[in-house]
Amino acid sequence: MGTTTTATAQDLTQTLPQEVGTVAPALMAYITDGLFGTVWNAETLSMRDRALVTFAAMVTRGEGAQLGEFTALALDAGVTPAELSETITHLAFYTGWGNATAAAQAMAPVYAARGASADDLPGASPDLLPLNQKAEDARQNMVQNTYGDVSQGVVDYTQEMLFLDLWLRPDLAPRDRSLVTVAGLIAAGQPEQMTFHLNRAMDNGLTQTEAGGMLAHLAFYAGWPRVFSAMPVAKEVFANRAQ
Amino acid sequence: MGTTTTATAQDLTQTLPQEVGTVAPALMAYITDGLFGTVWNAETLSMRDRALVTFAAMVTRGEGAQLGEFTALALDAGVTPAELSETITHLAFYTGWGNATAAAQAMAPVYAARGASADDLPGASPDLLPLNQKAEDARQNMVQNTYGDVSQGVVDYTQEMLFLDLWLRPDLAPRDRSLVTVAGLIAAGQPEQMTFHLNRAMDNGLTQTEAGGMLAHLAFYAGWPRVFSAMPVAKEVFANRAQ
Amino acid sequence: MGTTTTATAQDLTQTLPQEVGTVAPALMAYITDGLFGTVWNAETLSMRDRALVTFAAMVTRGEGAQLGEFTALALDAGVTPAELSETITHLAFYTGWGNATAAAQAMAPVYAARGASADDLPGASPDLLPLNQKAEDARQNMVQNTYGDVSQGVVDYTQEMLFLDLWLRPDLAPRDRSLVTVAGLIAAGQPEQMTFHLNRAMDNGLTQTEAGGMLAHLAFYAGWPRVFSAMPVAKEVFANRAQ
Numbered sequence: 004m005g006t007t008t009t010a011t012a013q014d015l016t017q018t019l020p021q022e023v024g025t026v027a028p029a030l031m032a033y034i035t036d037g038l039f040g041t042v043w044n045a046e047t048l049s050m051r052d053r054a055l056v057t058f059a060a061m062v063t064r065g066e067g068a069q070l071g072e073f074t075a076l077a078l079d080a081g082v083t084p085a086e087l088s089e090t091i092t093h094l095a096f097y098t099g100w101g102n103a104t105a106a107a108q109a110m111a112p113v114y115a116a117r118g119a120s121a122d123d124l125p126g127a128s129p130d131l132l133p134l135n136q137k138a139e140d141a142r143q144n145m146v147q148n149t150y151g152d153v154s155q156g157v158v159d160y161t162q163e164m165l166f167l168d169l170w171l172r173p174d175l176a177p178r179d180r181s182l183v184t185v186a187g188l189i190a191a192g193q194p195e196q197m198t199f200h201l202n203r204a205m206d207n208g209l210t211q212t213e214a215g216g217m218l219a220h221l222a223f224y225a226g227w228p229r230v231f232s233a234m235p236v237a238k239e240v241f242a243n244r245a246q
Numbered sequence: 247m248g249t250t251t252t253a254t255a256q257d258l259t260q261t262l263p264q265e266v267g268t269v270a271p272a273l274m275a276y277i278t279d280g281l282f283g284t285v286w287n288a289e290t291l292s293m294r295d296r297a298l299v300t301f302a303a304m305v306t307r308g309e310g311a312q313l314g315e316f317t318a319l320a321l322d323a324g325v326t327p328a329e330l331s332e333t334i335t336h337l338a339f340y341t342g343w344g345n346a347t348a349a350a351q352a353m354a355p356v357y358a359a360r361g362a363s364a365d366d367l368p369g370a371s372p373d374l375l376p377l378n379q380k381a382e383d384a385r386q387n388m389v390q391n392t393y394g395d396v397s398q399g400v401v402d403y404t405q406e407m408l409f410l411d412l413w414l415r416p417d418l419a420p421r422d423r424s425l426v427t428v429a430g431l432i433a434a435g436q437p438e439q440m441t442f443h444l445n446r447a448m449d450n451g452l453t454q455t456e457a458g459g460m461l462a463h464l465a466f467y468a469g470w471p472r473v474f475s476a477m478p479v480a481k482e483v484f485a486n487r488a489q
Numbered sequence: 490m491g492t493t494t495t496a497t498a499q500d501l502t503q504t505l506p507q508e509v510g511t512v513a514p515a516l517m518a519y520i521t522d523g524l525f526g527t528v529w530n531a532e533t534l535s536m537r538d539r540a541l542v543t544f545a546a547m548v549t550r551g552e553g554a555q556l557g558e559f560t561a562l563a564l565d566a567g568v569t570p571a572e573l574s575e576t577i578t579h580l581a582f583y584t585g586w587g588n589a590t591a592a593a594q595a596m597a598p599v600y601a602a603r604g605a606s607a608d609d610l611p612g613a614s615p616d617l618l619p620l621n622q623k624a625e626d627a628r629q630n631m632v633q634n635t636y637g638d639v640s641q642g643v644v645d646y647t648q649e650m651l652f653l654d655l656w657l658r659p660d661l662a663p664r665d666r667s668l669v670t671v672a673g674l675i676a677a678g679q680p681e682q683m684t685f686h687l688n689r690a691m692d693n694g695l696t697q698t699e700a701g702g703m704l705a706h707l708a709f710y711a712g713w714p715r716v717f718s719a720m721p722v723a724k725e726v727f728a729n730r731a732q
Binding site: 065067088089091092095096097098099100101102103104105106107108110111114115120121124125126127128149150152153154155156157160161164165172187188191192193195196 | 505506508509510511512513514515516517518519520522523524528531533546547550551552554555676678700701702704705706708709710711712713714715716717718720723724727
């Protein structure tokens with residue numbers, strides 16, 4: 004669950020452009036006191052997870068210009084270079100490939116400065132995690148029956164590239180894949196796609212407290228309305244799982 | 247309501263990159279004749295409000311590269327530096343903090359050129375506007391009862407930071423806070439969050455004519471589909487208030 | 490329908506920043522083998538259409554920094570400079586003018602390098618295609634009756650600028666206008682606006698196979714969730730047209 008939290012107040016401060024203090028002193032105070040001083044330290048979610056969730060939200064929103072600092076923050080908070088590499092590969096599928104390639108451009112100088120080279124990063128064909136064949140058969144049958152006559156390409160790529168490959172790659176834990184997927188869906192404003200993935204996240208080990216902490220954290224980075232549109236979905240998922 | 251409209255055709259023209267004429271002469275004609283020549287001068291909404299709404303839409307959409315010119319336009323149209331500073335602070339909460347910090351970076355050179363320094367801008371702790379305690383109690387009870395078991399952090403931050411603080415800051419009128427909030431929701435494609443805020447905007451003084459003018463204006467800056475998804479919500483709000 | 494497909498593997502490779510190989514070797518493999526090697530060559534949609542759809546998605550998502558390479562790719566795949574110019578003019582209305590003006594800035598150096606000057610591009614007032622008066626009357630009556638009391642400006646601009654002008658401009662075929670419109674709606678996450686435009690696209694000549702191919706293609710460039718939210722709409726449109 005990544006409780007290594009070596010990220011410091013200094014790391015957080017480096018994600019804040021100095022122009023904020025010049026143009027909006029009140030915003031500066033909200034960020035340093037409220038966001039950095041309170042939210043990032045709330046016990047509902049580890050700092051490592053907060054850094055990963057924030058990174059995923061920034062990638063999803065296409066905020067490449069600010070991503071170098073958030074890469075450094077995530078690395079200092081205990082996310083490994085391999086995990087961040089897997090995260091953008093994962094988000095390429097879940098938020099569009101342009102976001103992921105722009106992220107790679109922002110990350111490259113940070114990786115270079117820290118000596119993380121391609122040799123240290125996961126390759127194209129690792130040994131995959133074991134597949135839950137029964138669950139996958141059920142998912143595939145449902146999608147094939149519903150959408151096979153709409154776009155067989157979507158159905159086929161979804162199985163071959165996502166569920167028989169990407170999700171089974173070992174260098175980002177399934178719980179973390181789910182975490183960045185749900186964060187991406189909230190940041191992209193797609194609560195209608197969240198039920199499946201939040202359930203999967205909790206099946207993969209995300210607790211309800213952590214999910215609630217993620218929602219509060221993302222209110223700041225994705226905006227309040229995105230989170231308030233996701234809250235009813237989370238409420239329904241939590242209620243159904245409690246039965 | 248800000249009827250100071252010193253913005254000139256020249257200000258508008260400076261928001262139009264010259265490459266448009268090279269690559270898309272027809273688009274250039276639509277912009278200069280239709281958008282600048284007709285829409286910006288329509289009587290439904292003041293030029294000051296149009297500049298503020300446009301600025302809010304550009305911040306929400308993350309169009310930081312073009313924001314310097316829209317900052318200058320807003321200032322020339324009668325929006326004060328303090329109001330723009332409050333606007334990005336407000337939109338930090340409503341469209342994500344990365345958008346606001348990127349906006350600050352685009353605004354800083356314009357503020358510097360015009361001699362607007364941090365000393366002239368609202369600080370972290372001004373005297374707040376009076377609170378409508380009864381309305382706030384009702385809102386808080388509803389949110390606590392609905393979402394307290396989903397994310398107490400969201401519930402608490404929403405009250406403490408937004409409704410007991412941000413919305414009561416005096417340097418942007420409540421009517422204008424509502425205006426930029428609704429513009430942000432339309433630009434972000436979140437009509438499902440608009441009912442509360444459009445009602446609040448009209449409670450705060452926005453007229454139905456101005457709301458209709460804002461929708462027509464945003465069709466250009468946020469795209470037709472965003473506005474057509476917002477139209478049914480506006481129609482329902484208008485109808486309910488007419489009863 | 491543009492079956493000229495002179496785009497080469499080299500053109501595709503130029504859309505891939507080299508930092509991807511450094512930071513995410515696995516993503517590099519997905520892109521070169523899966524996306525470039527398989528998806529772009531699938532027979533469901535011509536390479537020319539894929540290049541046009543990709544360009545439209547990138548403009549809609551505001552990915553201006555990567556748009557120069559996609560402009561070159563589209564031109565090499567058989568999209569003409571006039572068609573791309575009309576595409577951004579069209580998308581100015583359908584995804585916001587800032588996206589279109591940022592696209593113009595990215596396209597200008599490519600046009601200059603290839604000697605495509607403003608004189609070769611469609612002007613503001615070409616001879617328009619014939620209007621289907623009966624269909625337009627029906628559309629306008631519906632919109633006027635539904636939304637005239639919400640925003641007469643939206644109703645009027647929609648008729649005057651879009652349906653009596655933009656859609657009748659001859660330098661981008663109606664089928665291609667529809668194609669980029671639907672691609673933009675999917676990329677922007679607005680399936681709720683897709684029914685009208687997908688029907689219009691198929692009335693204008695887009696086949697069901699091509700529509701399905703576009704969905705599979707956009708899964709990569711707009712992200713899987715955007716496409717899965719569009720699938721039920723496409724399914725319903727296809728079913729209704731089959732009756």
